Amino acid sequence: MITAEELLTRVRDLLAAHPPATTAPADFLRARFDAGLAWVHYPEGLGGLGAPRALQAVVDGELEAAGAPDNDPRRIGIGLGMAAPTILAYGTEEQKRRFLRPLWLGEEVWCQLFSEPGAGSDLAALGTRAVHDEASDEWTVDGQKVWTSSAHTARWAILIARTDPSLPKHQGITYFLCDMHAPGVEVRPLRQITGEAEFNEVFLTGVRIPDSHRLGAVGQGWAVARTTLMNERVSIGGMRIPREGGMIAPVAAAWRERPALRTHALHQRLLELWVEAEVARLTGERLRQQLAAGQPGPEGSGMKLTFARLNQEISGLEVELLAEEGLLYEDWTMRRPEIVDFTGRDAGYRYLRAKGNSIEGGTSEILLNIVAERVLGLPPEPRDDKDLAWKDLAR
Amino acid sequence: MSAPFDLLYSEAEEELRSAVRALLTDRCPPAAILARVEGGRPHDPGLWETLAAGIGAAGLLVPEKLGGQGAGHREAAVVLEELGRAVAPVPYLTSGVLATEILLGCDPSSAEAMTLLREVASGRQVCVPAVPLTLAPGAPLPTPVRDAGGGVLSGSVGFVADAVAADVLLVLADTGLYAVPVAEVSLTALVPLDLTRPLATVGLDGAIGTRLADPATARAAVAGALLAGAGLLASEQVGIAEWCLTETVAHVRTRHQFNRPIGSFQALKHRLARLWLDVASARAAARAAADALATGTADAPLTIAVAQAYCSGVAVRAAEECVQLHGGTGMTWEHPAHLYLKRAKAAAAALGTAGHHRSLVADFAELPAP
Numbered sequence: 001m002i003t004a005e006e007l008l009t010r011v012r013d014l015l016a017a018h019p020p021a022t023t024a025p026a027d028f029l030r031a032r033f034d035a036g037l038a039w040v041h042y043p044e045g046l047g048g049l050g051a052p053r054a055l056q057a058v059v060d061g062e063l064e065a066a067g068a069p070d071n072d073p074r075r076i077g078i079g080l081g082m083a084a085p086t087i088l089a090y091g092t093e094e095q096k097r098r099f100l101r102p103l104w105l106g107e108e109v110w111c112q113l114f115s116e117p118g119a120g121s122d123l124a125a126l127g128t129r130a131v132h133d134e135a136s137d138e139w140t141v142d143g144q145k146v147w148t149s150s151a152h153t154a155r156w157a158i159l160i161a162r163t164d165p166s167l168p169k170h171q172g173i174t175y176f177l178c179d180m181h182a183p184g185v186e187v188r189p190l191r192q193i194t195g196e197a198e199f200n201e202v203f204l205t206g207v208r209i210p211d212s213h214r215l216g217a218v219g220q221g222w223a224v225a226r227t228t229l230m231n232e233r234v235s236i237g238g239m240r241i242p243r244e245g246g247m248i249a250p251v252a253a254a255w256r257e258r259p260a261l262r263t264h265a266l267h268q269r270l271l272e273l274w275v276e277a278e279v280a281r282l283t284g285e286r287l288r289q290q291l292a293a294g295q296p297g298p299e300g301s302g303m304k305l306t307f308a309r310l311n312q313e314i315s316g317l318e319v320e321l322l323a324e325e326g327l328l329y330e331d332w333t334m335r336r337p338e339i340v341d342f343t344g345r346d347a348g349y350r351y352l353r354a355k356g357n358s359i360e361g362g363t364s365e366i367l368l369n370i371v372a373e374r375v376l377g378l379p380p381e382p383r384d385d386k387d388l389a390w391k392d393l394a395r
Numbered sequence: 396m397s398a399p400f401d402l403l404y405s406e407a408e409e410e411l412r413s414a415v416r417a418l419l420t421d422r423c424p425p426a427a428i429l430a431r432v433e434g435g436r437p438h439d440p441g442l443w444e445t446l447a448a449g450i451g452a453a454g455l456l457v458p459e460k461l462g463g464q465g466a467g468h469r470e471a472a473v474v475l476e477e478l479g480r481a482v483a484p485v486p487y488l489t490s491g492v493l494a495t496e497i498l499l500g501c502d503p504s505s506a507e508a509m510t511l512l513r514e515v516a517s518g519r520q521v522c523v524p525a526v527p528l529t530l531a532p533g534a535p536l537p538t539p540v541r542d543a544g545g546g547v548l549s550g551s552v553g554f555v556a557d558a559v560a561a562d563v564l565l566v567l568a569d570t571g572l573y574a575v576p577v578a579e580v581s582l583t584a585l586v587p588l589d590l591t592r593p594l595a596t597v598g599l600d601g602a603i604g605t606r607l608a609d610p611a612t613a614r615a616a617v618a619g620a621l622l623a624g625a626g627l628l629a630s631e632q633v634g635i636a637e638w639c640l641t642e643t644v645a646h647v648r649t650r651h652q653f654n655r656p657i658g659s660f661q662a663l664k665h666r667l668a669r670l671w672l673d674v675a676s677a678r679a680a681a682r683a684a685a686d687a688l689a690t691g692t693a694d695a696p697l698t699i700a701v702a703q704a705y706c707s708g709v710a711v712r713a714a715e716e717c718v719q720l721h722g723g724t725g726m727t728w729e730h731p732a733h734l735y736l737k738r739a740k741a742a743a744a745a746l747g748t749a750g751h752h753r754s755l756v757a758d759f760a761e762l763p764a765p
Contacts, residue, residue, distance in 0.1 A: 252762060262763075271704075271753040271757055272704075274762060279680045279701060279705045280676065282680055289401070289402055293403060295403070302668075302671070302675060369665075372665065373664070379655075379656045379659035382655065
């Protein structure tokens with residue numbers, strides 16, 4: 001197994017051969033990938049060296065100190081965070097070689113075609129159909145997906161579709177890599193409560209996907225999707241938040257700077273939420289320390305619940321605190337923002353956008369079930385859908 | 396950037412926890428506590444001796460050169476978590492924390508104070524501060540006791556916790572701090588809401604005390620002790636909440652109604668999942684307070700106020716949920732849930748309410764009232 005010392009030597013060799021100051025960023029990133037220093041825990045030849053995942057921080061720290069360019073994880077988050085680990089786990093050698101390098105380099109942006117208008121929390125109920133054609137060895141996909149980030153900029157998508165409606169809903173699903181430029185793929189912005197369109201609807205009409213772009217076995221798509229979803233939820237931790245960081249900051253600032261807005265009732269709510277925000281910060285910090293000490297606790301399952309509730313309550317208080325100003329909204333023009341900006345915008349935007357925090361990435365109700373069942377060991381909900389053919393489900 | 400508190404437990408702290416938990420499991424089961432409180436003598440001197448002297452809990456906050464264990468607030472917090480979990484009727488918060496902190500705040504050249512500190516740290520004497528249990532850090536210190544000259548004290552103090560278990564009382568008078576043997580005072584036991592932390596009125600009609608500190612030192616020592624006590628009480632509240640959650644989860648997994656375990660109903664699952672989140676958060680807040688006390692960071696008063704403002708409510712809610720989700724059983728005298736509810740509710744008033752601590756947060760975080 002490669003050591004931190006050996007990794008540092010390789011990083012310094014890379015920096016010597018491609019000095020960041022005189023190398024084009026794209027060229028540097030290609031050289032970095034080919035040196036196995038992209039994601040060190042990936043196999044050799046695929047941007048890694050088979051090193052322990054924890055050593056990535058050593059590489060990143062050294063490269064950052066040297067002023068090396070970074071690939072933009074904000075732009076390609078779904079690819080790096082979700083598509084890549086799934087392709088690594090389930091892809092053929094050919095798929096790994098074809099997709100991982102341009103994905104990491106950001107040359108090909110990825111999006112995720114999972115959620116549907118009729119299958120949100122109950123994702124396995126999805127109805128997008130994929131039918132196999134023996135003659136061409138291609139699949140024909142028809143259906144509608146929703147809440148798709150980056151679909152308008154993506155070159156590729158991870159897609160799950162139903163390939164056997166006569167089986168129970170978890171069994172008849174297959175996982176595909178879908179070309180977003182293929183005929184029949186239509187992307188429409190989905191305007192949301194804030195007036196903006198961060199997301200898209202994607203309509204799939206007779207889209208042809210070659211069988212070589214199937215990931216995992218036919219009918220095993222749910223198991224493959226679980227790898228994707230687990231990676232979606234690993235994203236917490238790592239960053240240390242300062243006291244009064246996040247949404248509480250603008251409310252506290254308004255309270256300090258504008259005494260005319262203060263009332264006793266608002267003061268009590270502000271103090272309660274300030275305390276809760278500080279406790280949430282400490283809970284996140286404790287989780288981070290547990291992970292660093294190799295004692296991962298189950299607290300991560302709950303942090304999203306806490307932040308969703310707090311963000312909603314704090315931004316709601318802020319709108320009220322601002323009195324007449326809270327009646328106004330910055331701009332209803334339909335825009336397509338690159339990122340969600342929770343602190344740089346006005347209170348009304350924060351209030352409306354925070355409503356999504358308890359829905360996106362697992363609704364609070366579903367997450368509470370997960371905590372209750374997996375952390376507390378409470379009995380599962382009685383279910384009558386598990387053995388029923390998908391085509392016979394109520395909808 | 397605020398200081399990165401160490402919010403985990405060290406191996407030594409886990410060993411201390413195991414020792415305290417094993418002792419309490421063996422010697423302090425709920426049925427034994429109930430029998431004692433019904434007999435009007437909640438304290439178990441034998442249990443206290445083993446905890447204080449045998450395990451050395453009484454001297455955790457005291458440096459070795461002053462006769463203690465030379466540990467600190469992080470370790471004392473672990474002891475309090477276990478005492479809360481067992482709702483143990485022992486004078487640890489009062490003698491092992493509050494009185495000990497007051498004595499540590501006295502001038503080290505005071506031979507009387509240092510001698511008493513050794514006795515308390517060894518567990519040979521129980522010493523409790525004669526102040527109301529509700530007295531809060533940051534609140535004005537009352538001095539209802541007068542010194543008529545030569546340490547002859549008069550006056551009375553109400554709502555003194557654990558006075559009935561004490562050998563010595565620490566009395567804050569207008570002329571300074573006094574150690575008063577319990578034989579010198581009259582104790583009138585009150586009927587407390589929390590049966591496991593008894594209250595009494597202390598009468599000092601001509602009681603003779605030994606002066607330990609001048610008024611300024613005395614007041615600073617008491618103020619510091621109240622702050623440390625409030626910070627560490629948060630850990631006791633975490634222990635209470637954790638027992639209530641664990642017992643309730645165990646109950647709803649096995650109790651059947653409508654041909655299902657009641658824990659399979661989503662209404663109860665979501666309540667318990669939320670409570671678990673709150674307990675996990677309370678633990679982080681209480682650990683931060685203990686660590687802030689241990690390191691003496693400038694953040695300590697704010698961190699303690701945050702912990703008290705948060706943990707009081709979590710402990711009470713956990714106990715209330717425990718009673719409610721046990722159904723009729725939760726309302727019985729026989730089931731120990733009521734001991735936890737009473738301790739949690741009384742602890743919420745002890746050393747400052749959540750509201751008081753939020754007003755301290757307002758000061759420290761510069762969020763002034765209108």
